Amino acid sequence: MFRSTRKISLTILNSSRSNINYVSLRNVDIVRQSSSLITSSPVRLAYVRVEGKDTDPDPPLFICHGLFGAKKNWRSIAKALNRKTSREIVAIDARNHGNSDHHPEMNYFVQALDAKHLIQKLDIPKVIIIGHSMGGKVAMTMALSFPELVEKIIVVDSSPAPSISDEDIQRYLKTKMEMGQSKIRSKRDAEKMMMNTVNSRILRQFFLTNLIPSEEGYKWRINLEAIDNNLQYLMDFPSKFPHKQFNGEAIFIGGGRSRYIQEKDYDIIYKLFPKAEITFIPDCGHWVHAEKPRELMEIIQDFLMRYP
Numbered sequence: 040m041f042r043s044t045r046k047i048s049l050t051i052l053n054s055s056r057s058n059i060n061y062v063s064l065r066n067v068d069i070v071r072q073s074s075s076l077i078t079s080s081p082v083r084l085a086y087v088r089v090e091g092k093d094t095d096p097d098p099p100l101f102i103c104h105g106l107f108g109a110k111k112n113w114r115s116i117a118k119a120l121n122r123k124t125s126r127e128i129v130a131i132d133a134r135n136h137g138n139s140d141h142h143p144e145m146n147y148f149v150q151a152l153d154a155k156h157l158i159q160k161l162d163i164p165k166v167i168i169i170g171h172s173m174g175g176k177v178a179m180t181m182a183l184s185f186p187e188l189v190e191k192i193i194v195v196d197s198s199p200a201p202s203i204s205d206e207d208i209q210r211y212l213k214t215k216m217e218m219g220q221s222k223i224r225s226k227r228d229a230e231k232m233m234m235n236t237v238n239s240r241i242l243r244q245f246f247l248t249n250l251i252p253s254e255e256g257y258k259w260r261i262n263l264e265a266i267d268n269n270l271q272y273l274m275d276f277p278s279k280f281p282h283k284q285f286n287g288e289a290i291f292i293g294g295g296r297s298r299y300i301q302e303k304d305y306d307i308i309y310k311l312f313p314k315a316e317i318t319f320i321p322d323c324g325h326w327v328h329a330e331k332p333r334e335l336m337e338i339i340q341d342f343l344m345r346y347p
Contacts, residue, residue: 081149081156084131085138086110088161089117091127097347098190099127101166103154103174105197106208106273107215107246107261109137116328119336124343129166131157133174135262142262145269147180147277155185164188169339171195171328172299176276182285183311191288191346192312193339195327196297198304199311202274210236211246212270216263224256241329280311288346289315292338294323294330316342 087110091099100120102113110130117128132139134153142149154177158166167190170178175197182189202208214236223229229250230243237243250257266273289312293300300317308315318338323331 081153082134082140082142084134084140084153084157086129086131086157087114087117089121089128089130091121092125097124097126098165098167099129099163100124101154101158101163101168102128102130103168103170103177104131104133104136105172105174106266107136107211107249108133108171108174109248109260111137112245112248113328116332116336120339123336123340126343129157129161129163133177135265137260141265143265143268145265146272147176148184150177151180151184154181155188158188165190167191167193167343169193169195170197172197172325173273179285179311180277182287182289183280183283186285186287189285189287191342192285192290193342194289194291195335196293196299196325198291198300199276199307200301200304201276202299208274209270212263212267215246215249215259215261216267218259222255223250223258226250226257229257239324242326245326245329283311285312286314288342290338290342291315291317292327292335293317293319294325294327295319295321296323297325297327299325 091097100117102110102117104110104112110132113130117130120126121128131154133150135141135145139153150173154168165188168178168181170176170192172195175194176199178189178192178194179197179199182192214233218229218232223232226247229247233243233246237246249260251260291300291308300319305317308317320327320331320334320338323334327335
């Protein structure tokens with residue numbers, strides 16, 4: 040059975056709204072309230088769109104992957120959700136990932152702007168966002184910054200708190216950058232290079248999906264330099280959402296063996312998302328969609344059925 044918890048009561052914050060702008064520099068975060076967003080322009084996002092039933096008015100599911108991931112990592116779940124819910128599915132590659140454009144700036148506000156731009160380009164009134172890890176923080180930022188575009192959020196193993204496993208991320212990133220300086224002749228060679236730092240074979244196979252053919256063998260598709268330069272922002276969460284709440288339905292799905300959603304995070308989750316539910320999948324680590332796809336699907340389906 041799944042382990043879950045719900046908030047019974049909550050002090051309601053001032054509901055007045057204010058625009059929040061985020062400017063990321065190398066060594067400083069500036070959060071400002073103003074009438075316009077001071078940041079880079081949105082980049083072109085690669086996406087795949089699976090059509091729902093023509094007569095189905097339900098909001099599409101908008102899938103945001105995690106750090107080092109890509110839309111294709113969610114392909115099987117996206118197809119299954121489309122088949123079981125009849126909803127349209129849109130799965131994206133984040134900036135500096137997959138087939139999306141590269142850009143030196145990378146934080147949660149600019150990623151939310153990227154998603155907003157694509158949703159408006161596709162002429163979709165509202166979406167339900169499914170986000171894993173980094174994508175979960177994009178989902179939360181979208182919901183708090185542009186609630187008019189978001190009906191519900193489904194956050195997979197992420198919380199509105201600084202990530203605590205940044206040592207693992209830094210180690211994985213260092214390994215990838217060192218590999219990038221060497222000639223990668225085959226994916227088998229690449230997996231051997233990762234064995235000392237990435238113990239899980241599932242995780243190694245996941246990372247290998249980021250390799251693409253090059254003239255000399257293989258190279259990384261993701262923009263490692265931009266990720267490295269912005270890692271401090273990606274491991275954190277924007278702390279200044281004055282008087283902000285998302286009043287739509289929200290569910291936070293954690294891995295039972297993961298540390299990305301901790302009990303100490305519950306207060307900030309319920310403060311920002313007063314209708315939030317929190318549930319855990321037993322015997323599951325951080326890579327929930329790879330380790331326990333069936334259980335994850337069941338929770339998502341149940342959530343969508345309970346809150347149509």
